[in-house]
Amino acid sequence: MKYGREDMRSVVAGEVRAHLARRGISGNQAALRLGWTQPYMSRRLSGNVAFNVADLAAIARLLQVPVTRFFDSPDAGTEGEVMSSWISSPPRGLGAAA
Numbered sequence: 001m002k003y004g005r006e007d008m009r010s011v012v013a014g015e016v017r018a019h020l021a022r023r024g025i026s027g028n029q030a031a032l033r034l035g036w037t038q039p040y041m042s043r044r045l046s047g048n049v050a051f052n053v054a055d056l057a058a059i060a061r062l063l064q065v066p067v068t069r070f071f072d073s074p075d076a077g078t079e080g081e082v083m084s085s086w087i088s089s090p091p092r093g094l095g096a097a098a
Contacts, residue, residue, distance in 0.1 A: 012056070013047040015070040019063050034058050 020030055031041035043049040051059070051070075060067040 009050045010047045012051055012070050013045055016051065016056075016059055017045055019059075019065060019069065023063055025063075030059065030062060033062055 017027075020027065025033075027041050027045045028038050030036075031038050034041075044051050044055065056067050056070055060069070
């Protein structure tokens with residue numbers, strides 16, 4: 001299965017939301033703990049804006065989980081499947097230089 005930019009943004013946002021919920025942490029609480037504004041966090045949790053690598057690393061530290069957990073969605077397949085699909089067909093501009 002191939003995952004495009006929007007699909008990956010949705011998968012990652014959904015996984016971040018799920019991990020926060022499992023810890024009983026709201027998006028607002030996470031934003032405060034991370035020193036982010038509520039709108040910054042809300043746009044990312046909604047999937048309207050993609051999390052960047054630094055964002056995901058900070059959230060992973062907050063939740064004490066490996067950053068790869070955010071690429072592991074039951075609806076999207078296994079972590080390896082999602083990552084392999086994305087790596088084999090990354091969004092435009094994110095592939096290896098030719």
